[in-house]
């Protein structure tokens with residue numbers, strides 16, 4: 311008789327696991343059932359800011375695989391079905407059909423939790439008003455369209471992290487007056503050092519964004535249930551549309567209630583095979599904690615890159631294979647208009663907090679040979695351990711071609727290289743792409759001289 315894999319959550323982690331397990335087993339060996347409380351599966355949340363900004367043509371473009379396509383692939387996907395409880399002793403989950411209201415108890419032999427994360431929503435007065443939203447699902451993007459259709463002209467983005475930046479760019483592109491309110495003194499202050507965040511703030515202001523740093527939101531003014539202003543410690547900001555981007559928290563309530571262990575970082579604890587400590591229960595994606603390869607600590611880094619990889623690793627192991635998830639560096643990239651922003655590993659501040667004797671070295675460079683048309687400035691910060699010269703992290707902010715250079719540094723970091731070794735690497739060169747000393751080599755060389 312076929313074993314039964316039940317999956318909770320039909321997006322990146324859950325469906326990557328399902329697809330991988332399906333590749334490795336026949337339906338006669340493994341039945342795969344995925345419960346998703348929403349109406350879509352395998353959608354690219356990462357594309358939502360570009361959908362809102364009008365760069366992506368329509369919501370259907372963001373759906374990688376529909377429920378029908380999954381079913382045709384031998385995965386029994388049940389949308390609009392919410393798992394409300396896990397009984398790990400009985401190996402069952404309780405599932406509510408959100409359309410009929412009916413509840414059923416479903417058996418599993420293996421269970422994968424891929425419940426993702428939810429946007430942080432402080433208990434501010436008025437946060438439930440019409441016009442205040444988070445951009446996390448296709449339904450949220452549709453809500454933005456509805457508000458734009460109803461004449462919204464003034465947008466306020468709360469939080470200047472990755473998503474805040476991307477949404478601000480999108481709304482600006484749609485012709486709205488955009489204010490960004492951020493409690494910290496710099497945009498992307500949680501992931502960049504202050505000297506690297508400064509050009510981001512400049513670019514936002516140059517594009518016409520009213521960027522209010524060091525400003526705490528306290529609530530929302532509403533009229534007839536609709537938002538009209540964001541209240542801040544420095545006074546109100548008029549708004550027809552508010553997008554909150556304050557980061558996420560793993561969805562762990564189901565797991566915790568079932569006695570599955572949750573860690574101090576707030577995610578489900580898993581080993582490198584994505585096993586929870588509870589027999590036959592696995593977890594992957596935004597709902598889990600991962601091992602940071604530099605600090606060795608458990609962290610929640612809610613990114614699609616990890617969710618897809620972890621899903622695949624879990625699917626392999628559930629299907630009887632042997633795969634391990636190797637940990638995270640916190641490598642990430644985004645863009646604000648023409649300014650590309652990349653980071654990996656630890657910032658100087660994070661390195662200090664983690665107990666490293668760290669040196670931060672910032673280098674200004676050019677994206678192409680100086681004489682070649684279109685050369686743009688680029689700033690690279692290298693964080694290294696004093697004396698050993700071990701690379702601990704890097705940040706890049708600059709024009710065309712700057713952002714993806716972070717992957718060179720992420721590769722070096724992944725492999726435990728020193729800044730001296732990075733400075734001597736054989737990187738490509740031709741005038742349209744870089745100066746003869748690529749900015750990465752320059753920056754690493756400068757850091758090597760300092761450590």
Ligand SMILES: Cc1cc2nc3c(=O)[nH]c(=O)nc-3n(C[C@H](O)[C@H](O)[C@H](O)COP(=O)(O)OP(=O)(O)OC[C@H]3O[C@@H](n4cnc5c(N)ncnc54)[C@H](O)[C@@H]3O)c2cc1C
Pocket residue numbers: 318319320321322323324345346347348354355356357358359391392393394424425426427445446447473561564594595596597612613614615616617
């Ligand atoms: C606007 C935006 C932009 C982003 N940009 C990037 C980017 O550029 N790069 C990057 O790497 N990452 C990006 N991310 C993050 C990335 O989208 C997530 O890391 C990824 O989607 C996580 O996948 P997941 O499967 O773990 O969780 P999710 O995608 O959150 O999926 C979890 C699913 O579980 C379902 N679910 C939860 N509880 C239950 C339940 N009890 N019963 C049934 N179903 C349930 C949910 O409805 C959801 O569909 C972005 C995210 C957003 C919102």
